[in-house]
Amino acid sequence: QVQLQESGPGLVKPSETLSLTCTVSGYSISSGYYWGWIRQPPGKGLEWIGSIYHSGSTYYNPSLKSRVTISVDTSKNQFSLKLSSVTAADTAVYYCARSAGTIPPFAFDIWGQGTMVTVSS
Amino acid sequence: EIVLTQSPGTLSLSPGERATLSCRASQSVSSSYLAWYQQKPGQAPRLLIYGASSRATGIPDRFSGSGSGTDFTLTISRLEPEDFAVYYCQQYGSSNWYTFGQGTKLEIK
Numbered sequence: 001q002v003q004l005q006e007s008g009p010g011l012v013k014p015s016e017t018l019s020l021t022c023t024v025s026g027y028s029i030s031s032g033y034y035w036g037w038i039r040q041p042p043g044k045g046l047e048w049i050g051s052i053y054h055s056g057s058t059y060y061n062p063s064l065k066s067r068v069t070i071s072v073d074t075s076k077n078q079f080s081l082k083l084s085s086v087t088a089a090d091t092a093v094y095y096c097a098r099s100a101g102t103i104p105p106f107a108f109d110i111w112g113q114g115t116m117v118t119v120s121s
Numbered sequence: 122e123i124v125l126t127q128s129p130g131t132l133s134l135s136p137g138e139r140a141t142l143s144c145r146a147s148q149s150v151s152s153s154y155l156a157w158y159q160q161k162p163g164q165a166p167r168l169l170i171y172g173a174s175s176r177a178t179g180i181p182d183r184f185s186g187s188g189s190g191t192d193f194t195l196t197i198s199r200l201e202p203e204d205f206a207v208y209y210c211q212q213y214g215s216s217n218w219y220t221f222g223q224g225t226k227l228e229i230k
Binding site: 034036038045046047048051059061062095097099101102104105106107108109111112113114 | 217222
């Protein structure tokens, strides 16, 4: 079955760049679907960060767009998130997830387990 | 930007009871674009309902969704102990964007 796994540093210093990778198994990213990042600050709700299509087309949350870059590496079956100039407000659990994009279900049907990232000096 | 407001913030019920959770949108949302998730502590969200009323794969039939326009509802017909969790609604917008409601916590009374 399709599985997603996030990886990356659990601690990032303020003003630096947060970098995470999502490795997909059981499905080839180049075959389709959209691949997204969602985050959840401790004790709070979900926030969509952005998504990427296997072709490389990207879609970002307007509130984060100036700091976010999402890229895909089909050779490694991975996609990545970079969030620049982080502050304590970026401390959250970061999830990667799959969506069908412009066709049903218009939702994220498969999620990674999430990885906690803390921004602190 | 469409804002989703969920109510109540917390719902206290007993196993066997019926739960009704609300999600209200600040503008009309196509029913096709409204989804519901369940999240348990320490776990990733799980897709329950998409297209406002279609159950995702493996979701028990005690979960049902309804609504249109700006008002959507998630109903759990008879609560099982494993249903106590936080529930989020989500809408898919133009330009491939997603927004979530703030969540409703369903707790054991």
